[in-house]
Amino acid sequence: MARQLTEDRRRQILDAACELFGTRGYQDTNIADIAIRLRMGHGTFYRYFKNKRDIFDAAVGEVLARIDAVIDGADPDKPLTIQAHAREVSRIGKALYAAFIADIPAARLIFYEAAGLDDAVRARVDASLERFAALTAAYLENGRARGYLRADLDTRTVSRALAAIVFEGIRHTIRAGEPEREARSWIAAYQQLASGLASSRPGA
Amino acid sequence: MARQLTEDRRRQILDAACELFGTRGYQDTNIADIAIRLRMGHGTFYRYFKNKRDIFDAAVGEVLARIDAVIDGADPDKPLTIQAHAREVSRIGKALYAAFIADIPAARLIFYEAAGLDDAVRARVDASLERFAALTAAYLENGRARGYLRADLDTRTVSRALAAIVFEGIRHTIRAGEPEREARSWIAAYQQLASGLASSRPGA
Amino acid sequence: MARQLTEDRRRQILDAACELFGTRGYQDTNIADIAIRLRMGHGTFYRYFKNKRDIFDAAVGEVLARIDAVIDGADPDKPLTIQAHAREVSRIGKALYAAFIADIPAARLIFYEAAGLDDAVRARVDASLERFAALTAAYLENGRARGYLRADLDTRTVSRALAAIVFEGIRHTIRAGEPEREARSWIAAYQQLASGLASSRPGA
Amino acid sequence: MARQLTEDRRRQILDAACELFGTRGYQDTNIADIAIRLRMGHGTFYRYFKNKRDIFDAAVGEVLARIDAVIDGADPDKPLTIQAHAREVSRIGKALYAAFIADIPAARLIFYEAAGLDDAVRARVDASLERFAALTAAYLENGRARGYLRADLDTRTVSRALAAIVFEGIRHTIRAGEPEREARSWIAAYQQLASGLASSRPGA
DNA sequence: TATGAATGAGACTTCATTCAT
DNA sequence: TATGAATGAAGTCTCATTCAT
Numbered sequence: 001m002a003r004q005l006t007e008d009r010r011r012q013i014l015d016a017a018c019e020l021f022g023t024r025g026y027q028d029t030n031i032a033d034i035a036i037r038l039r040m041g042h043g044t045f046y047r048y049f050k051n052k053r054d055i056f057d058a059a060v061g062e063v064l065a066r067i068d069a070v071i072d073g074a075d076p077d078k079p080l081t082i083q084a085h086a087r088e089v090s091r092i093g094k095a096l097y098a099a100f101i102a103d104i105p106a107a108r109l110i111f112y113e114a115a116g117l118d119d120a121v122r123a124r125v126d127a128s129l130e131r132f133a134a135l136t137a138a139y140l141e142n143g144r145a146r147g148y149l150r151a152d153l154d155t156r157t158v159s160r161a162l163a164a165i166v167f168e169g170i171r172h173t174i175r176a177g178e179p180e181r182e183a184r185s186w187i188a189a190y191q192q193l194a195s196g197l198a199s200s201r202p203g204a
Numbered sequence: 205m206a207r208q209l210t211e212d213r214r215r216q217i218l219d220a221a222c223e224l225f226g227t228r229g230y231q232d233t234n235i236a237d238i239a240i241r242l243r244m245g246h247g248t249f250y251r252y253f254k255n256k257r258d259i260f261d262a263a264v265g266e267v268l269a270r271i272d273a274v275i276d277g278a279d280p281d282k283p284l285t286i287q288a289h290a291r292e293v294s295r296i297g298k299a300l301y302a303a304f305i306a307d308i309p310a311a312r313l314i315f316y317e318a319a320g321l322d323d324a325v326r327a328r329v330d331a332s333l334e335r336f337a338a339l340t341a342a343y344l345e346n347g348r349a350r351g352y353l354r355a356d357l358d359t360r361t362v363s364r365a366l367a368a369i370v371f372e373g374i375r376h377t378i379r380a381g382e383p384e385r386e387a388r389s390w391i392a393a394y395q396q397l398a399s400g401l402a403s404s405r406p407g408a
Numbered sequence: 409m410a411r412q413l414t415e416d417r418r419r420q421i422l423d424a425a426c427e428l429f430g431t432r433g434y435q436d437t438n439i440a441d442i443a444i445r446l447r448m449g450h451g452t453f454y455r456y457f458k459n460k461r462d463i464f465d466a467a468v469g470e471v472l473a474r475i476d477a478v479i480d481g482a483d484p485d486k487p488l489t490i491q492a493h494a495r496e497v498s499r500i501g502k503a504l505y506a507a508f509i510a511d512i513p514a515a516r517l518i519f520y521e522a523a524g525l526d527d528a529v530r531a532r533v534d535a536s537l538e539r540f541a542a543l544t545a546a547y548l549e550n551g552r553a554r555g556y557l558r559a560d561l562d563t564r565t566v567s568r569a570l571a572a573i574v575f576e577g578i579r580h581t582i583r584a585g586e587p588e589r590e591a592r593s594w595i596a597a598y599q600q601l602a603s604g605l606a607s608s609r610p611g612a
Numbered sequence: 613m614a615r616q617l618t619e620d621r622r623r624q625i626l627d628a629a630c631e632l633f634g635t636r637g638y639q640d641t642n643i644a645d646i647a648i649r650l651r652m653g654h655g656t657f658y659r660y661f662k663n664k665r666d667i668f669d670a671a672v673g674e675v676l677a678r679i680d681a682v683i684d685g686a687d688p689d690k691p692l693t694i695q696a697h698a699r700e701v702s703r704i705g706k707a708l709y710a711a712f713i714a715d716i717p718a719a720r721l722i723f724y725e726a727a728g729l730d731d732a733v734r735a736r737v738d739a740s741l742e743r744f745a746a747l748t749a750a751y752l753e754n755g756r757a758r759g760y761l762r763a764d765l766d767t768r769t770v771s772r773a774l775a776a777i778v779f780e781g782i783r784h785t786i787r788a789g790e791p792e793r794e795a796r797s798w799i800a801a802y803q804q805l806a807s808g809l810a811s812s813r814p815g816a
Numbered sequence: 817t818a819t820g821a822a823t824g825a826g827a828c829t830t831c832a833t834t835c836a837t
Numbered sequence: 838t839a840t841g842a843a844t845g846a847a848g849t850c851t852c853a854t855t856c857a858t
Contacts, residue, residue: 196400
């Protein structure tokens with residue numbers, strides 16, 4: 001049970017750090033801030049994390065895991081029709097946007113703070129976004145294989161372009177006055193653009 | 205003419221800072237580094253710039269001006285046909301990508317370093333990107349007015365989505381092994397997605 | 409018998425500390441290291457020793473006791489001839505060198521670590537070395553009384569000088585590649601120097 | 613001339629550090645102490661020395677240079693007779709002892725503080741002492757070659773033993789109430805022991 | 817105008833020690 | 838008696854900025 005308490009403590013610290021990093025920024029958050037917020041001595045921090053960089057990495061991992069969870073919940077081989085495809089896209093988009101609307105600091109953490117820190121952490125974020133692009137590519141390839149998407153589709157870069165829309169949408173969403181509305185706009189814009197990828201066969 | 209010398213000196217400092225900020229990053233560049241590179245005393249720095257933040261702002265302004273130059277060189281009311289529109293998109297894209305391929309640190313400066321600094325500088329970058337999105341929107345509206353783009357186009361968000369593709373393309377391009385090739389891929393992907401916006405009238 | 413267990417535990421801790429202090433050094437050994445090595449909680453440490461300084465003192469006492477044991481095993485009034493004297497010197501030297509060759513960290517503890525700590529612990533070490541010098545002086549005085557050592561011998565400082573040779577020899581020995589060989593060299597050098605102290609009477 | 617001022621400043625800091633390290637000890641001297649003593653900001657310290665360890669190394673080098681100066685001022689091939697040899701030994705001894713009596717903290721620095729710090733600095737000190745032993749060996753070999761010292765002399769270890777006497781003498785001297793008197797005792801004891809190294813040829 | 821020595825706030829991190837369980 | 842989580846003093850070092858020359 002000591003094990004459990006330790007885990008709880010670690011989580012408390014990580015949560016506090018996520019929020020502070022995501023609101024004040026990495027540089028403007030110091031270990032003392034995290035400790036004060038939890039009303040603990042700041043030496044305690046170092047029982048749970050090696051150093052400031054270590055907890056930032058953990059925080060980033062935490063947030064990227066949410067993206068990965070969305071990715072893992074998808075099945076790109078499933079949609080048989082372009083309508084099913086569109087529904088799936090909508091479902092994934094909503095899930096992703098909802099996750100970040102519910103935790104705006106988390107979004108700021110990976111889209112802003114991580115960007116300015118260093119190549120290593122940037123690479124981790126990029127890898128996650130790339131996994132999302134790969135999922136998108138898989139959906140596109142499925143659509144092409146099923147015949148409802150254009151045969152001449154450069155899935156490699158188009159999928160990344162679509163992923164870019166998704167993530168730029170998140171950046172806009174988290175700073176919009178009405179995030180849910182903004183999110184819907186982006187999903188709609190995504191659909192409108194993606195609709196151009198449909199094969200021109202009658203009935204598609 | 206002393207005025208001119210002063211201006212030259214300021215420019216030298218700014219150029220050195222741009223490169224250092226864009227390669228080492230903002231936090232890892234210190235005023236002394238900039239001064240050493242120019243073989244001047246680092247007290248001198250403060251005769252040309254108020255402080256470190258000030259020169260970073262100037263550097264960002266410098267880079268954003270390049271985007272603005274591209275924007276200013278465009279005339280969104282001109283294209284009469286979808287072909288002309290596509291050529292214009294291609295021209296603008298190439299200009300923008302070429303500018304950043306020629307100066308990768310500049311791109312890192314606004315896409316990575318500025319992101320991690322604070323809201324104020326982020327807002328400046330976002331404003332520039334927003335101007336680019338506005339230009340894109342103007343092109344879309346022109347196309348809609350001319351009849352070669354779909355009448356039911358949500359130009360507001362679609363234009364931002366297209367702009368997002370452009371800028372994400374730059375991020376990919378500057379870290380790609382063969383940037384020119386990568387840039388072409390992104391322009392092609394953009395075109396492929398944008399082609400879906402054409403009105404379905406015969407001949408479009 | 410609980411008393412016995414307590415005593416055993418204390419000894420284990422002390423042994424571990426001796427080794428760590430003597431290998432890593434005082435500053436680089438922390439209480440947690442000692443505890444980890446014994447697979448005990450580091451709070452437990454404080455049930456057996458007042459504080460870090462306290463156990464270092466105990467460790468030093470432990471090592472100095474070995475020197476004292478050698479001293480106590482000697483009988484400076486015994487040697488009747490210079491040959492007996494030389495044999496005695498050799499015996500004592502060998503015993504001392506063997507003790508430290510068998511436990512090099514112990515030697516480092518008193519010759520290096522204690523030196524850098526503070527005056528109090530330095531004084532304790534010096535007192536032990538002084539006792540050894542006093543023993544040496546007693547041997548010299550016995551030799552002088554028996555007539556086989558020069559009558560004009562400044563036993564006070566000469567004895568300290570001889571003791572200095574012994575202890576410097578230990579310092580060299582513990583860092584030599586072949587300690588036993590090095591030890592023999594020092595004992596021989598000692599003898600060669602001490603031989604000059606013989607009275608010049610025929611037959612000496 | 614700025615160069616000169618810089619050099620002066622560095623020297624002031626080094627002198628202050630030598631004294632503090634040699635009186636309070638390395639661990640109990642912090643950078644702030646040094647800065648306060650010189651009434652300067654403690655950031656200034658780092659303009660002249662890389663870090664605390666760096667200045668300690670410099671201080672040690674400073675002190676060892678004094679030993680080296682004594683070594684360099686000696687000419688082991690010169691003494692033609694045992695009397696000349698003894699005078700030379702006396703001269704060198706006095707020079708060395710005087711140097712450390714005049715600056716006791718310097719002696720404490722290399723004999724106590726350096727011992728407790730780490731292997732690297734210990735090695736530097738040992739190297740200096742070893743150079744002194746080498747000088748001693750050269751004197752012994754000269755004496756043997758000239759015929760006034762015993763032919764069967766193990767100069768390698770005997771020289772180290774003699775050097776050990778010199779340095780142990782310094783350690784005693786700097787903590788004696790009357791250092792000059794103590795120094796004379798040690799030089800005398802050294803001579804008495806060394807006299808036993810004379811060859812037994814008549815007249816030697 | 818140019819310089820670079822000086823500054824000191826402020827950040828991170830360590831670890832001996834305490835104490836509730 | 839044993840534990841190990843918590844503590845916070847203390848110390849090192851960085852660097853943007855100032856200012857006398």
